[in-house]
Amino acid sequence: MPRSGPRSGRHRADDALTGRTIAAMPVDLAAMLAPSHTAMLTMEMQRGVFGTRSPVPDLARVVREDGVIANIRRLAEAARATGVPVVHCTVERRADGAGSADNCPLLHVVAKGGGGMTAGSPAAAVIDELGPDPADIICPRAHGVSPFIGTTLDPTLRSLGVRTVIASGVSVNLGVLGMVIEAVNFGYTVVLPTDATAGFPREYADAVCNGTLALLATRVTTDDVIAVWTPSALQ
Numbered sequence: 001m002p003r004s005g006p007r008s009g010r011h012r013a014d015d016a017l018t019g020r021t022i023a024a025m026p027v028d029l030a031a032m033l034a035p036s037h038t039a040m041l042t043m044e045m046q047r048g049v050f051g052t053r054s055p056v057p058d059l060a061r062v063v064r065e066d067g068v069i070a071n072i073r074r075l076a077e078a079a080r081a082t083g084v085p086v087v088h089c090t091v092e093r094r095a096d097g098a099g100s101a102d103n104c105p106l107l108h109v110v111a112k113g114g115g116g117m118t119a120g121s122p123a124a125a126v127i128d129e130l131g132p133d134p135a136d137i138i139c140p141r142a143h144g145v146s147p148f149i150g151t152t153l154d155p156t157l158r159s160l161g162v163r164t165v166i167a168s169g170v171s172v173n174l175g176v177l178g179m180v181i182e183a184v185n186f187g188y189t190v191v192l193p194t195d196a197t198a199g200f201p202r203e204y205a206d207a208v209c210n211g212t213l214a215l216l217a218t219r220v221t222t223d224d225v226i227a228v229w230t231p232s233a234l235q
Contacts, residue, residue, distance in 0.1 A: 027218055030228045032164055032189060039162040040079040040086045041183075042072060043147065043169030043176050045130055048116055048123030059171055059200045071196040071222040072168050073129050080133055082229045085160055087137045088126050089147035089169070089179065092119040146178025154186050164189040166225065167217065172199030172208050180216050190217035193225055 032038075050069075054060040063069060076086050095118050116123035119140070126132045139153045147153050157165070165188045167179050176197050183190050192213055199205025209219065227233060 029191075029218070029220065029224065030233060032218065033166070033191060033225060033228050034164075035082045035084050035229070035234070037161055037163040038084050038166065039157055039160060039164075040075055040084055040166040041147070041168065041179065042076070042086070042088045042126075042130065043167070043179050044091055044171075045069075045072060045088060045127050045169050046090055046117070046123065047125050047127055048121075049170065050127060051123065056171070056200070059173075059198065062200050062202060063170060063198045066195070066198060066202075068170075068196060068198045069127065069129050071193065075166065075168060075193060075196055075222055075225060076130055076133075076136075078226045078229050079166075080135065082234070084229070085137060085162070086133065086135075087139055087153070087156065088130070088132055089151075089153060090124065090126065090138060090140045091117055091142075092124040092140045093117050093142060094119060145174050146182055147175075148179070148182035148186060157188070162188070164191060166191045166193065168193060168196040170198055172197050172205040172213070177208060177212065180213055184216050191225065192217040192219050193222045194219050195221050 048054070049056070050060045050063060078084075079086050118124060119142075124140075126136075126138070130136075132138065137156060139147065139151055139156060141147055141151045143150060165183050167176055167183065167190055169176060169179075176192075176199075180190050180192065192209075194209055197205075197209075199208060213219065
């Protein structure tokens with residue numbers, strides 16, 4: 001699978017501009033994902049993103065066809081069982097739109113009724129497949145396209161002693177890309193289970209993963225993460 005990564009050994013990233021390998025670093029995934037300093041983040045896994053009124057229906061279709069929701073659910077269940085916090089990064093708006101600028105084409109579409117996303121509405125809720133569990137943390141934002149700037153996400157993670165974040169959700173085109181960049185800028189190590197993310201078109205999502213996210217995050221699979229959280233692996 002073109003977006004998968006190593007469980008251990010050496011992690012390599014290719015420079016999209018030169019084609020040369022520009023990084024080769026040892027990866028100890030078990031240490032990187034130690035439950036004591038790891039949190040799982042989901043990005044915009046909300047009913048209004050995947051429902052019949054989704055403003056991005058092609059993305060919603062790819063997510064369901066590729067089993068992304070099932071993989072995120074498996075990750076969340078494994079995280080909860082291991083004591084790893086699950087944080088849902090959501091987008092929601094006031095009914096009157098105050099505090100939510102429509103300053104780019106995507107936000108303009110959302111504001112015109114592509115899913116609603118009004119705070120407290122069914123559209124703004126996390127999808128049923130992810131619960132959310134009562135122990136999960138919801139971190140909403142009312143503006144922009146990524147989850148760290150201007151929200152409580154960073155102080156929440158720091159209060160929990162988090163140093164590594166697992167990035168999941170949608171989309172590789174924008175939201176997950178922003179999540180990863182901001183996490184790195186805030187000093188976190190990022191692990192990216194590529195089968196728990198999606199973008200559209202698929203070929204573009206693969207290019208973003210291989211040409212950009214590979215420089216910022218350790219790319220793995222859902223099974224890789226779950227394997228290091230098994231009781232025997234944690235002993």
